[in-house]
Amino acid sequence: MTDESLAALGGTPIRTRSWPKWPRATDSTHRAVAEVLDSGRWAVSGPYTGQVCAERQFAAAFARFHNVPYCTPTTSGTGALTIALQAVGVRRGDEVLVPGLTWVACASAVANLGAVPILVDVDPATLAMSPAAAAAAITSRTVAILLVHPFCSIADIDAFSALAELHRLALIEDCAQSHGARWRDRPVGTYGQAGCFSMQQSKLLTAGEGGAVICRDPGLYDRLEQLRADGRRFVDEAVPGRLELTEVGAVQGRNLCLSELQAAVLLDALSRLVEENQHRAARVAELAKLLVGVPGVSMLDADPRVTERTYYNLVLRLDKGEFAGATVDAIARALSAELGTMVNPVYTPLNRHTLYRPTALSGDDLADLVIARLDPARFALPVAEAARQTCLTLTQPLFLDDETGMRDIAEALEKVRRHGDDLLKLDQDATALAF
Ligand SMILES: *Cc1c(COP(=O)(O)O)cnc(C)c1O
Numbered sequence: 026m027t028d029e030s031l032a033a034l035g036g037t038p039i040r041t042r043s044w045p046k047w048p049r050a051t052d053s054t055h056r057a058v059a060e061v062l063d064s065g066r067w068a069v070s071g072p073y074t075g076q077v078c079a080e081r082q083f084a085a086a087f088a089r090f091h092n093v094p095y096c097t098p099t100t101s102g103t104g105a106l107t108i109a110l111q112a113v114g115v116r117r118g119d120e121v122l123v124p125g126l127t128w129v130a131c132a133s134a135v136a137n138l139g140a141v142p143i144l145v146d147v148d149p150a151t152l153a154m155s156p157a158a159a160a161a162a163i164t165s166r167t168v169a170i171l172l173v174h175p176f177c178s179i180a181d182i183d184a185f186s187a188l189a190e191l192h193r194l195a196l197i198e199d200c201a202q203s204h205g206a207r208w209r210d211r212p213v214g215t216y217g218q219a220g221c222f223s224m225q226q227s228k229l230l231t232a233g234e235g236g237a238v239i240c241r242d243p244g245l246y247d248r249l250e251q252l253r254a255d256g257r258r259f260v261d262e263a264v265p266g267r268l269e270l271t272e273v274g275a276v277q278g279r280n281l282c283l284s285e286l287q288a289a290v291l292l293d294a295l296s297r298l299v300e301e302n303q304h305r306a307a308r309v310a311e312l313a314k315l316l317v318g319v320p321g322v323s324m325l326d327a328d329p330r331v332t333e334r335t336y337y338n339l340v341l342r343l344d345k346g347e348f349a350g351a352t353v354d355a356i357a358r359a360l361s362a363e364l365g366t367m368v369n370p371v372y373t374p375l376n377r378h379t380l381y382r383p384t385a386l387s388g389d390d391l392a393d394l395v396i397a398r399l400d401p402a403r404f405a406l407p408v409a410e411a412a413r414q415t416c417l418t419l420t421q422p423l424f425l426d427d428e429t430g431m432r433d434i435a436e437a438l439e440k441v442r443r444h445g446d447d448l449l450k451l452d453q454d455a456t457a458l459a460f
Contacts, residue, residue: 031440031447033362039437040364044430047422048231053296057289067285069254070270073263079288081259084237086295090205091212091220091239095246098237098288099253102201102223104281105236106134108252109219110169111276112238112245113195115140119168122194124154124180126372126409127173129380130223131199135171136383136399143167144375144404151325152340152371152412153180160188169195174203174213176338176371176418177309179331182208182216189217197221201236204229205302207333214239219249224291229337229421230298232287253281305336305424308431312339315435321347322438338418340371341438345415349445355452356441357417363437366423371416374409376401 030036061067061079069080080098088096099105115121117139123132125144132142143162148155153175170189172180182198189196200206200214201223207213214220222228224235238249250258256278257270283291309324316322321344327334348356353370360368375381383399397403423430441448 029440031359031362031444031451033359033451034447038363038365039440040366040430040433044366045422045425047425048226048233048294049297050290051293051297054290054293057293058286061285061289064285069259069282069285070257070268070280071285072267073265073269075265078269079285079292080283083283083288083292083295086292087222087237088239090295090298091215093215093220093239093241095241095243095249096237096239097246097249097253098235098283098291099281100236100283101234101281102199102221102225102228102236103130103134104253105221105223105238106130106171106197106199107138108249108281109197109221109238110135110138110140110171111252112248113169113197113218115169115195118166120164120166122154122159122162122167122170123375124171124173124175124409125375125404125406126152126412127175127199127375128201128372129375129378131171131173132375132381132401133383136386140168141166141398142375142383144401144406146406146408147412148181149408149411151178151180151328152176152409152416153178154185155408156181156184156188159185163188163192163194167192167194169197171197171199172217173199173201174206176202176325176340177327177334177336178325178340179203179206179208179213179328179334181328182213183330186216195219201225201228202337203335205298205333206331206335209330210332215241218242218245224287227337227420229302229335230291230294232283232290232294235283235287235291248276251276252278254278255280301425302333302335305421306334308424308426308428309336309339311428312431312434315431316341316438319435319439319442320344321442336424337421339421339424341417341419343415343417347442347445349448351445351448352452353414353417355448359441359444359448359451360417360437363440364423364433367420369418370414371412371418373413374406376404376406 196217
């Protein structure tokens with residue numbers, strides 16, 4: 026083997042240095058966590074200490090960041106979706122439009138409430154839900170649209186707002202991949218009745234696990250607060266030594282409360298979000314220039330209404346003719362080995378995803394009917410499927426590197442492209458190393 030061989034076949038990788046670490050903790054993160062550890066209060070459900078708890082500080086800061094009055098933090102993005110769906114009134118048997126190309130939690134959160142996810146195909150330009158496909162999927166049972174802003178795209182919020190209004194549907198934005206992105210100069214998450222976020226480890230803002238829902242409507246906020254705290258909400262006047270949550274019970278809640286430790290981590294991380302988003306955007310702009318010299322690789326264009334673009338995953342679309350017709354999986358494995366990081370295809374469409382098993386949930390008298398409605402295989406998702414066969418994603422921490430990282434990425438793509446025949450070998454040998 027010469028050094029020129031693909032790293033996946035034993036050659037020397039393009040990238041030997043490590044990539045920027047993610048998640049990141051600075052001195053201020055350590056201080057913030059230590060303060061909570063010593064504070065005597067680790068949960069919103071603990072007694073008031075005379076200090077505004079970290080969870081309320083984060084909620085206020087995150088609401089202010091979006092210029093909305095309310096934010097309810099949650100244990101996860103899934104928790105955020107769950108209470109948002111409940112708070113806008115989604116009930117058993119209701120249909121909710123969900124994009125067919127996203128993380129499984131978007132659909133499973135709906136199914137776990139007894140509602141029926143209707144998988145909708147995506148727009149080839151953005152890989153976000155297609156407004157035309159969504160319009161065609163609306164029935165008399167449809168009550169809500171779960172609009173995801175995926176990868177590095179924002180869905181066509183204008184079209185979906187109009188569609189939701191026309192059919193009197195709730196619009197919930199899932200911004201788990203787009204913290205800080207802006208559509209027509211306004212943050213995503215502020216257009217729908219509720220904006221949901223995940224702060225899981227891979228996301229742009231993270232405490233390892235975590236989530237939040239933002240909204241403007243006080244009635245909605247009141248339900249969100251109770252839904253995530255076993256039916257409790259904050260008292261108007263907190264008294265030191267007494268619980269800060271009061272029992273209301275206007276809804277059937279559950280415990281989806283973020284801990285004080287996580288809230289402190291998020292509050293600290295939020296102070297770096299804008300700068301990190303700018304850093305990533307600058308790197309992506311450099312990479313875009315370098316990719317002009319690599320045949321068969323392109324990025325998704327941003328809609329001109331996207332005034333602040335964020336990059337959770339950068340999507341690269343491949344012209345596979347330039348890669349000897351190899352599968353995107355083989356190309357992803359070859360790139361992973363060259364770069365020493367996980368390069369993956371986009372999600373497997375939800376109509377055939379291993380982790381999406383909604384029919385396993387049913388089991389009542391209506392089983393046959395329910396199973397028929399939930400069955401993911403009944404939905405056709407040709408655009409999502411085509412994306413799965415042609416698109417790769419690069420993860421966000423790569424774009425916290427300096428410019429040399431972008432040169433490594435471009436070089437790795439070019440090297441892999443030149444080794445089309447070896448890619449075909451990789452396709453046949455499923456045991457070849459990824460990295
Ligand atoms: C990560 C993610 C979720 C789920 O968030 P968790 O915090 O993992 O529960 C939901 N929707 C999208 C689009 C995501 O990327």
